[in-house]
Amino acid sequence: MIRRFSWFNATSLTLGFAFLYMPMIILVIYSFNASKLVTVWAGFSTKWYGELLRNEAFLDAAWVTLKVAVISSSIATVLGTMAAYVLVRGGRFAGRTLFSGMIYAPLVMPEVITGLSLLLLFIAVGLDRGVITIVLAHTTFSMCYVSVVVSSRLVAFDRSLEEAALDLGCTPFDAFMSVTLPMIAPAVISGWLLAFTLSLDDLVIASFTSGPSSTTLPIKIFSAVRLGVSPEINALSTIMIGIVAVGVIAASLISKTRIARMTRDEQAAQQQ
Amino acid sequence: MAQSPSSSVFAPWDDPTKKPLIRFEGVTKRFGDFTAVDNLDLHIYEREFFALLGPSGCGKTTIMRILAGFDPPSEGTVWLDDVNIAPVPPNKRPVNMMFQSYALFPHLSVYDNIAFGLKRSPMPKSEIDGRVQEMLRLTRLEKFARRKPHQISGGQRQRVALARSLAKAPKLLLLDEPLGALDKKLRNDTQFELMDIQEKTGTTFVIVTHDQEEAMTVASRVAVMDNGKLMQVATPDRIYEAPNSVYVADFIGDVNIIEGNLRPQEPGKVLIDWTEGEAPIRAEANGGLTEGTRVSYAVRPEKIAVSAERPDDRANVVQGKIIDIAYLGNISTYHVQLPSGHMISAQMTNSRRIERRDFTWEDTVWLSWTDTAGIVLTQ
Numbered sequence: 001m002i003r004r005f006s007w008f009n010a011t012s013l014t015l016g017f018a019f020l021y022m023p024m025i026i027l028v029i030y031s032f033n034a035s036k037l038v039t040v041w042a043g044f045s046t047k048w049y050g051e052l053l054r055n056e057a058f059l060d061a062a063w064v065t066l067k068v069a070v071i072s073s074s075i076a077t078v079l080g081t082m083a084a085y086v087l088v089r090g091g092r093f094a095g096r097t098l099f100s101g102m103i104y105a106p107l108v109m110p111e112v113i114t115g116l117s118l119l120l121l122f123i124a125v126g127l128d129r130g131v132i133t134i135v136l137a138h139t140t141f142s143m144c145y146v147s148v149v150v151s152s153r154l155v156a157f158d159r160s161l162e163e164a165a166l167d168l169g170c171t172p173f174d175a176f177m178s179v180t181l182p183m184i185a186p187a188v189i190s191g192w193l194l195a196f197t198l199s200l201d202d203l204v205i206a207s208f209t210s211g212p213s214s215t216t217l218p219i220k221i222f223s224a225v226r227l228g229v230s231p232e233i234n235a236l237s238t239i240m241i242g243i244v245a246v247g248v249i250a251a252s253l254i255s256k257t258r259i260a261r262m263t264r265d266e267q268a269a270q271q272q
Numbered sequence: 273m274a275q276s277p278s279s280s281v282f283a284p285w286d287d288p289t290k291k292p293l294i295r296f297e298g299v300t301k302r303f304g305d306f307t308a309v310d311n312l313d314l315h316i317y318e319r320e321f322f323a324l325l326g327p328s329g330c331g332k333t334t335i336m337r338i339l340a341g342f343d344p345p346s347e348g349t350v351w352l353d354d355v356n357i358a359p360v361p362p363n364k365r366p367v368n369m370m371f372q373s374y375a376l377f378p379h380l381s382v383y384d385n386i387a388f389g390l391k392r393s394p395m396p397k398s399e400i401d402g403r404v405q406e407m408l409r410l411t412r413l414e415k416f417a418r419r420k421p422h423q424i425s426g427g428q429r430q431r432v433a434l435a436r437s438l439a440k441a442p443k444l445l446l447l448d449e450p451l452g453a454l455d456k457k458l459r460n461d462t463q464f465e466l467m468d469i470q471e472k473t474g475t476t477f478v479i480v481t482h483d484q485e486e487a488m489t490v491a492s493r494v495a496v497m498d499n500g501k502l503m504q505v506a507t508p509d510r511i512y513e514a515p516n517s518v519y520v521a522d523f524i525g526d527v528n529i530i531e532g533n534l535r536p537q538e539p540g541k542v543l544i545d546w547t548e549g550e551a552p553i554r555a556e557a558n559g560g561l562t563e564g565t566r567v568s569y570a571v572r573p574e575k576i577a578v579s580a581e582r583p584d585d586r587a588n589v590v591q592g593k594i595i596d597i598a599y600l601g602n603i604s605t606y607h608v609q610l611p612s613g614h615m616i617s618a619q620m621t622n623s624r625r626i627e628r629r630d631f632t633w634e635d636t637v638w639l640s641w642t643d644t645a646g647i648v649l650t651q
Contacts, residue, residue: 163342164375166362168389168440178388182379265423 024241031234038229048235058236061220065200068131068216072138073195079139080146080195081188085176087147088154089162106144114141115208122209129211137209138199145198146191153187154180193247282492283507284317291354293318293443293476294339299348301334301500308334310500312348321470321477323487325523326497332480334500336446339478340369353443363392368442372449374433376421382432383408383417389440407435410469427458434466438473447479451486463489484524488512496520512572517651521570526605528573528616534565534648542648544569547612554587557648571646576618578606579638580630586640592616594635606631608639 035042052058087100106114118137127133161183165175181188203218210216221233284290292315301309309331316322324332337343338350341362350357357365368389376385386407390400408414411431416424421432430450437445450466451459467490470477481487487494488508495505496519504511504520515521518529532546532553543552544567553569561567582589592608595615606618618639631637
């Protein structure tokens with residue numbers, strides 16, 4: 001590999017990353033701005049973080065968002081994994097191709113339509129809008145993401161492992177729990193994380209399905225920003241960026257050390 | 273290899289009072305339009321080491337999967353110990369399988385892989401450890417009990433797979449190409465290990481393989497398959513020395529096939545006219561063959577002697593020119609062309625050093641074999 005410095009490479013790298021990260025960096029910097037005016041720098045301060053912690057409305061919204069994200073992504077993971085398992089492993093049954101195609105439909109469906117149709121459904125069955133309706137709505141649209149992630153892992157997964165489990169006396173359910181699930185766990189976890197993030201981010205569907213008592217953070221931020229950007233929002237966004245960054249770095253470190261250990265073990269086994 | 277049916281030799285298939293452990297009765301398996309197994313009747317006896325041999329796609333793996341319970345037969349019945357096993361799910365069958373890919377559970381240690389089946393059996397918890405230790409000893413894996421499958425070598429993985437499938441002491445053990453992933457030297461060692469373990473445990477083994485040498489080495493009986501049908505089921509020496517068809521003769525080892533017309537002589541003796549201007553081949557064949565029947569005469573290369581002088585004590589003698597010599601170290605195969613255009617392979621042991629070899633390319637030599645060396649085949 002050639003490791004010579006090249007102006008072309010350096011420039012494209014700088015431009016690319018600037019494009020990606022400039023907006024966020026500016027947001028983070030202004031979250032430490034002492035001035036109430038977002039666009040005027042008046043010295044370093046952490047007072048907006050303090051303000052944020054005293055703002056009941058934001059804390060409530062954050063709590064609702066977290067609750068909705070955890071519950072809906074957990075339900076979506078269970079349902080999505082089950083759907084993926086049946087579609088990949090269930091053998092041939094009538095309408096299988098149709099079902100496999102339909103599982104992808106919500107991925108390409110405009111969110112406005114999903115949100116509107118859910119709203120109509122909830123009104124039709126007489127369900128009061130609140131945390132429950134947001135959870136149901138988020139489960140509905142994130143379930144297909146989980147199912148896509150899990151089924152790609154299941155397709156690559158050696159079928160004979162499951163057959164071996166059956167052969168050794170497992171019932172099909174036992175075989176799934178003691179062999180298949182541990183094997184596809186990484187995909188199930190990333191499916192959960194994906195569903196969790198989607199739920200955390202979602203503005204459109206949540207605004208259709210939330211009630212007056214249950215505002216999520218994205219709705220809160222969006223409505224606050226319409227009245228003018230406040231430094232508090234910057235502080236809140238910085239915290240969210242921080243949480244996401246820590247999560248991503250931790251996940252990649254964990255998988256990196258796991259792969260390194262695996263390769264080392266395999267080399268050791270070869271040398272025996 | 274000389275096996276004569278006597279009471280001391282293991283040959284339950286020759287004993288009409290023995291009941292087979294497994295009986296296939298008219299078993300057919302179809303996948304859509306494709307018939308993988310075609311109207312199969314087969315008996316396998318207790319303590320047998322039975323090999324299913326054939327090219328890929330001949331239906332041998334399907335037979336194994338029917339026995340394991342992964343694929344139900346489309347027609348016919350499979351009896352195991354007088355129980356029809358069609359309605360029995362795989363987890364309730366006294367049958368275990370060793371998979372071609374080994375299918376070791378990567379998230380469990382060697383110990384837990386072996387204990388996996390035992391934990392799901394009625395065996396009391398206190399006895400499981402003893403049984404696992406016994407299996408580890410049998411397969412010489414004591415040192416690796418705590419390792420994960422990716423931390424051991426290919427040969428060790430193969431032994432873990434074997435130990436795991438033997439742990440529950442099944443009535444029948446199925447082995448799907450068990451040595452396919454090992455290199456040749458390790459494979460030879462492992463073949464003898466397998467035979468040893470089979471003898472020690474007394475389990476009935478059914479092995480699927482496409483490697484004829486492997487089948488001949490390990491098996492008490494070999495079934496040669498083609499296109500979902502059994503071509504011949506017999507002991508390895510019978511399969512080799514008395515194949516019942518050109519297909520079997522050709523599939524097992526090397527063979528020269530010469531076509532010709534039959535001329536019966538005195539009882540048990542026949543002549544085969546195979547080409548103009550050469551003496552007919554003298555061979556032995558049982559009755560029932562009529563004059564002029566088109567037959568294939570099969571003779572193995574090692575049964576044919578190569579000599580510089582014409583031998584006068586052999587029943588069949590032909591002259592030809594050496595076209596090619598394949599030197600394999602211990603033996604050499606000579607490809608000799610006859611004036612009629614036939615190519616005949618003859619094999620000689622290299623009892624002398626190579627620089628003192630008698631024949632070389634383009635030499636004219638005599639090929640000779642006895643009247644009992646070959647076999648007359650009508651299909």
